[in-house]
Amino acid sequence: xxxxxxxxxxxxxxxxxxxxxxxxxxxxxxxxxxxxxxxxxxxxxxxxxxxxxxxxxxxxxxxxxxxxxxxxxxxxxxxxxxxxxxxxxxxxxxxxxxxxxxxxxxxxxxxxxxxxxxxxxxxxxxxxxxxxxxxxxxxxxxxxxxxxxxxxxxxxxxxxxxxxxxxxxxxxxxxxxxxxxxxxxxxxxxxxxxxxxxxxxxxxxxxxxxxxxxxxxxxxxxxxxxxxxxxxxxxxxxxxxxxxxxxxxxxxxxxxxxxxxxxxxxxxxxxxxxxxxxxx
Amino acid sequence: xxxxxxxxxxxxxxxxxxxxxxxxxxxxxxxxxxxxxxxxxxxxxxxxxxxxxxxxxxxxxxxxxxxxxxxxxxxxxxxxxxxxxxxxxxxxxxxxxxxxxxxxxxxxxxxxxxxxxxxxxxxxxxxxxxxxxxxxxxxxxxxxxxxxxxxxxxxxxxxxxxxxxxxxxxxxxxxxxxxxxxxxxxxxxxxxxxxxxxxxxxxxxxxxxxxxxxxxxxxxxxxxxxxxxxxxxxxxxxxxxxxxxxxxxxxxxxxxxxxxxxxxxxxxxxxxxxxxxxxxxxxxxxxxxxxxxxxxxxxxxxxxxxxxxxxxxxxxxxxxxxxxxxxxxxxxxxxxxxxxxxxxxxxxxxxxxxxxxxxxxxxxxxxxxxxxxxxxxxxxxxxxxxxxxxxxxxxxxxxxxxxxxxxxxxxxxxxxxxxxxxxxxxxxxxxxxxxxxxxxxxxxxxxxxxxxxxxxxxxxxxxxxxxxxxxxxxxxxxxxxxxxxxxxxxxxxxxxxxxxxxxxxx
Ligand code: SF4
Ligand code: SF4
Numbered sequence: 001x002x003x004x005x006x007x008x009x010x011x012x013x014x015x016x017x018x019x020x021x022x023x024x025x026x027x028x029x030x031x032x033x034x035x036x037x038x039x040x041x042x043x044x045x046x047x048x049x050x051x052x053x054x055x056x057x058x059x060x061x062x063x064x065x066x067x068x069x070x071x072x073x074x075x076x077x078x079x080x081x082x083x084x085x086x087x088x089x090x091x092x093x094x095x096x097x098x099x100x101x102x103x104x105x106x107x108x109x110x111x112x113x114x115x116x117x118x119x120x121x122x123x124x125x126x127x128x129x130x131x132x133x134x135x136x137x138x139x140x141x142x143x144x145x146x147x148x149x150x151x152x153x154x155x156x157x158x159x160x161x162x163x164x165x166x167x168x169x170x171x172x173x174x175x176x177x178x179x180x181x182x183x184x185x186x187x188x189x190x191x192x193x194x195x196x197x198x199x200x201x202x203x204x205x206x207x208x209x210x211x212x213x214x215x216x217x218x219x220x221x222x223x224x225x226x227x228x229x230x231x232x233x234x235x236x237x238x239x240x241x242x243x244x245x246x247x248x249x250x251x252x253x254x255x256x257x258x259x260x261x262x263x264x265x266x267x268x269x270x271x272x273x274x275x276x277x278x279x280x
Numbered sequence: 281x282x283x284x285x286x287x288x289x290x291x292x293x294x295x296x297x298x299x300x301x302x303x304x305x306x307x308x309x310x311x312x313x314x315x316x317x318x319x320x321x322x323x324x325x326x327x328x329x330x331x332x333x334x335x336x337x338x339x340x341x342x343x344x345x346x347x348x349x350x351x352x353x354x355x356x357x358x359x360x361x362x363x364x365x366x367x368x369x370x371x372x373x374x375x376x377x378x379x380x381x382x383x384x385x386x387x388x389x390x391x392x393x394x395x396x397x398x399x400x401x402x403x404x405x406x407x408x409x410x411x412x413x414x415x416x417x418x419x420x421x422x423x424x425x426x427x428x429x430x431x432x433x434x435x436x437x438x439x440x441x442x443x444x445x446x447x448x449x450x451x452x453x454x455x456x457x458x459x460x461x462x463x464x465x466x467x468x469x470x471x472x473x474x475x476x477x478x479x480x481x482x483x484x485x486x487x488x489x490x491x492x493x494x495x496x497x498x499x500x501x502x503x504x505x506x507x508x509x510x511x512x513x514x515x516x517x518x519x520x521x522x523x524x525x526x527x528x529x530x531x532x533x534x535x536x537x538x539x540x541x542x543x544x545x546x547x548x549x550x551x552x553x554x555x556x557x558x559x560x561x562x563x564x565x566x567x568x569x570x571x572x573x574x575x576x577x578x579x580x581x582x583x584x585x586x587x588x589x590x591x592x593x594x595x596x597x598x599x600x601x602x603x604x605x606x607x608x609x610x611x612x613x614x615x616x617x618x619x620x621x622x623x624x625x626x627x628x629x630x631x632x633x634x635x636x637x638x639x640x641x642x643x644x645x646x647x648x649x650x651x652x653x654x655x656x657x658x659x660x661x662x663x664x665x666x667x668x669x670x671x672x673x674x675x676x677x678x679x680x681x682x683x684x685x686x687x688x689x690x691x692x693x694x695x696x697x698x699x700x701x702x703x704x705x706x707x708x709x710x711x712x713x714x715x716x717x718x719x720x721x722x723x724x725x726x727x728x729x730x731x732x733x734x735x736x737x738x739x740x741x742x743x744x745x746x747x748x749x750x751x752x753x754x755x756x757x758x759x760x761x762x763x764x765x766x767x768x769x770x771x772x773x774x775x776x777x778x779x780x781x782x783x784x785x786x
Contacts, residue, residue, distance in 0.1 A: 076513035136508035157552035271557035279377030
């Protein structure tokens with residue numbers, strides 16, 4: 001039998017310093033707070049950011065971010081001011097998880113879980129992002145310049161006017177849009193070579209709501225059984241155009257070039273993909 | 281081509297014609313359409329093949345004219361091929377489907393509560409009379425520190441150790457996760473009202489918490505499950521505690537499908553999925569494939585709630601629960617929730633409900649032991665669910681190491697449920713497991729919550745009586761105190777797993 005005596009090491013909270021020991025890592029200039037994250041643990045960084053909001057910060061510049069987790073998550077303060085967070089370095093897991101309205105720009109890449117169960121706001125990533133991007137996202141927008149990993153947009157949701165949007169400039173790995181229940185996902189494939197197909201298999205498996213738009217080649221066998229392929233219609237083009245323009249503005253692409261290409265539209269064939277397997 | 285059903289009716293509907301006044305109450309009460317009035321014959325007719333035995337009509341018949349009982353008609357007696365097995369098989373031959381069911385496992389697995397007895401004081405240490413002396417049932421859920429540092433200055437005692445958040449409940453009984461969607465708005469609200477009146481908690485399940493009910497948040501454990509339905513920052517922050525649902529005792533290892541029939545516009549709003557779609561909860565949480573991933577989500581939730589709430593992780597009781605529980609504690613869980621083999625459900629494949637998982641008694645005893653052996657038992661509270669029927673079961677669970685008990689079926693039964701197991705049909709005649717407005721309005725939250733409060737009061741009194749009999753005046757003193765338990769009719773290995781002596785052993 002395993003026996004460890006006494007205290008277990010806390011993976012996250014071990015040796016977290018008190019907030020008053022951390023102020024030396026911030027430079028405040030009016031509404032701008034600049035934090036050097038080099039020596040900070042993620043909880044310390046998030047403690048500091050929360051403190052800064054209470055002190056009136058409206059804009060953050062985070063320097064030397066090396067995998068710090070949950071940036072933006074702790075800023076779920078009721079009636080918050082919407083702040084902008086500029087991240088230099090690599091944002092850690094669960095960037096903007098449960099985010100409620102702030103804007104985050106990553107000047108670099110992000111790890112797994114970007115926008116996990118995000119409620120509102122905007123995340124812009126000038127690079128790539130890891131797995132489970134936009135999982136269960138409920139609102140707001142995410143723009144990612146390059147590729148995303150596996151299991152993107154799983155169980156994204158929507159209700160009435162609250163419709164989350166994810167735009168990915170590159171390609172995606174498997175299980176893209178799995179179990180999607182709402183939202184709009186646009187996959188642009190800008191970095192695909194001539195005639196190269198997207199990487200993802202099982203696209204839209206178990207999908208029962210929302211819409212996926214894809215530019216670039218996708219073979220039939222890459223699609224889940226629960227999706228049907230359509231041509232985008234006028235309403236669709238409106239949405240694609242609006243978001244591709246925003247995407248292009250963020251990352252300096254020519255939106256007309258992107259929009260002049262063919263897009264396909266994927267929607268669920270059934271709202272009850274597994275309704276028939278049960279005996280009542 | 282039409283295929284005739286070979287099913288036998290499950291129940292007999294006996295209408296005593298001399299008593300029946302043809303008021304048609306039974307016809308209106310039965311959503312399964314088991315009764316029908318025929319004008320031409322001026323007579324009530326019964327459709328036994330439709331009756332589910334929920335007894336609603338019997339209770340509401342003004343003249344007590346009805347008797348509903350299990351159908352005595354049976355196949356040739358066969359210990360192997362029972363009636364139920366034949367019926368299930370025929371149903372599958374007719375539909376090709378997975379058989380669904382509701383409520384908890386009804387099979388004859390040993391119920392260990394019925395093989396454990398409690399102790400009482402005689403002569404050598406006096407029992408306590410709870411009517412005259414204070415009895416403490418208050419329980420704190422959450423992580424406890426390894427040690428306490430005190431600063432004592434005369435009469436002024438200060439705790440200097442930094443404490444982690446705990447939730448206080450007035451009785452060690454909490455309403456288990458039942459989602460708005462699986463149960464009606466009225467039933468859901470009744471649980472919230474009762475929890476808040478009595479000073480305990482209800483669990484929202486995975487279907488969110490409608491905005492106007494967030495005032496009950498202080499008494500809510502809010503769930504974050506694989507479908508992440510209704511999980512917004514306010515939902516997390518209005519709560520008493522947050523629970524990550526990994527599994528459920530009635531269906532370990534599989535996800536949930538709330539059938540489209542139950543996804544009304546209101547459900548659609550709280551869950552943020554299109555009306556009429558199946559609400560699909562994937563089997564795993566797709567961001568959790570390891571203990572390290574679990575830790576990620578635990579801390580994401582702590583971050584989202586500013587480290588102000590205990591975070592619970594709920595798993596189904598399975599073979600290696602002790603090792604998993606140890607990992608959960610190390611991952612940062614403040615509460616370990618275990619749901620056993622007999623835990624209920626709104627809908628689950630019958631084959632899974634009846635065959636997967638282990639009894640909660642065994643899971644509880646082995647998890648508690650493992651955490652104690654590893655010296656980390658104080659780091660998490662243990663909440664157990666799945667098969668508690670009365671206050672005796674509750675007290676035995678606490679003596680076996682639980683901090684508190686989750687009750688589901690008892691709460692439903694208090695509101696009117698008769699364990700008919702048809703929750704998955706969405707036609708619950710008691711207005712509990714349905715979204716049909718004609719049925720849900722049968723349940724008045726003012727009355728149903730009183731029934732629930734009465735239940736909590738009755739059980740709490742009984743627990744105090746039993747504690748008093750043991751000569752103990754605080755539930756804390758019996759927690760994990762197996763000396764107060766003895767086994768009756770159990771094998772050595774069972775006593776060993778439970779960590780209790782046999783009756784007569786001193
Ligand atoms: S409720 Fe009773 S009295 Fe009324 S019709 Fe039905 S059986 Fe007859
Ligand atoms: S909740 Fe309703 S449908 Fe479910 S077992 Fe109880 S009475 Fe039957």
